[in-house]
Amino acid sequence: MNLTPQDILTQQFGVKVKGFDKDEVTEFMRQVAKVLENEILEKGKLKKEIDKIKESLHKYERRDEVLRETLISAQKFSGEIKTNAEREAELIIKEAEIKSEEIINHAVNRHKTLKEEIRNLKFKRREIESDIINMLNSLKELIESYRKDDEDFDKVEYMGK
Secondary structure, three states: OOOOHHHHHHOOOOOOOOOOOHHHHHHHHHHHHHHHHHHHHHHHHHHHHHHHHHHHHHHHHHHHHHHHHHHHHHHHHHHHHHHHHHHHHHHHHHHHHHHHHHHHHHHHHHHHHHHHHHHHHHHHHHHHHHHHHHHHHHHHHHHHHHHHHHHHHHHHHHHOO
């Protein structure tokens, strides 16, 4: 049964002999009505506060859900970024390995080519040295032949005097 302060204030009691003091009962009922009225007002305020708190709680729950979804999305995105970065790193490493092998192969081939060129140049130098020695020997022989001719000429001239 719901009682309101008005119900208490308007309540009438039958009168009996040797009953309670009517003024005391009335005053008590006024006090009870006042307390009940204060309690009802307080209950209303508390209900409004609870409603506000429930609304705030609902907002926070929605925010929490959005944050959770955002966190899950961020974790997925982070995982995808990490996976892509690992793949890209593997590709870069493979490309670097291939490039380094190409560089090494080129260096090895260049080394072989230079070695071959050096060998050919040494061979040509020996040929040129040999040709120069042969030419010098030929010149020496020619000079000796001129000297011999000069000696022969000097002998011829000496005899003629």
